[in-house]
Amino acid sequence: MNTEQARFNMIEQQIRPWDVLDQDVLNLLSIVKRENFVPAAYKTLAFADLEIPLPAGQKMLQPRIEARILQELAVKKHETVLEIGAGSGYMAALLAHRGRHVQTVDIQPELVALARENLSNNGVTNVDVVEGDGARGGSTGAPFDVIVVSGGLPVLPQELLTQLKIGGRLAAFVGVLPVQKAQIVTRVGETEYRIDDIFETYIDPLLNAIEPPHFKF
Secondary structure (H helix, E strand, O other): OOHHHHHHHHHHHHHHHHOOOOHHHHHHHHHOOHHHHOOHHHHHHOOOOOOEEOHHHOEEOOHHHHHHHHHHHOOOOOOEEEEEOOOOOHHHHHHHHHOOEEEEEEOOHHHHHHHHHHHHHOOOOOEEEEEOOHHHOOOOOOOEEEEEEEEEEOOOOHHHHOOEEEEEEEEEEEEEOOEEEEEEEEEOOOOOEEEEEEEEEOOOEOOOOOOOOOOOO
């Protein structure tokens, strides 16, 4: 495989047509080597438009979804970031290049170890990988400027929203089949939030994610 040609094709044929036009984001996809965060068995699929299997039954998000979320959040150099769902560490690496510091949380010890190894091997030093259950808001260091939920949430827990600074943004995939939406939630006041629906998709829910109430008749 011609790696650089495959990367170019990913950017031009998958990501740019998905309204990812921020040149800084597009450049970052060439700087942070996605293939270095993909399990060895799937190296040839590193730039494919699909979710790549990870240990513990988890998956890497599609490249176009990662890039679109990164663009919509517009992380700034002085900002602190919380990611829920470390996966292979790739999204944390992208966020780390844009922000000041990233804390990425995963409930699976195997993925915590994988993310730490990948980030270390790729020289990313401003990320802490923490083992924990972030799906319900369990993390330290709040409030954050940016929160990224790298997995599905049937409902968005208030415990996550309260970890945002005023002016902070949260990206999450919210809902259950057949309708799940990628949303950017901006905290505009002490108790006020603005929700922008970005696109529809379906991402498997995080372990221990809060389920919506089931009505009984």
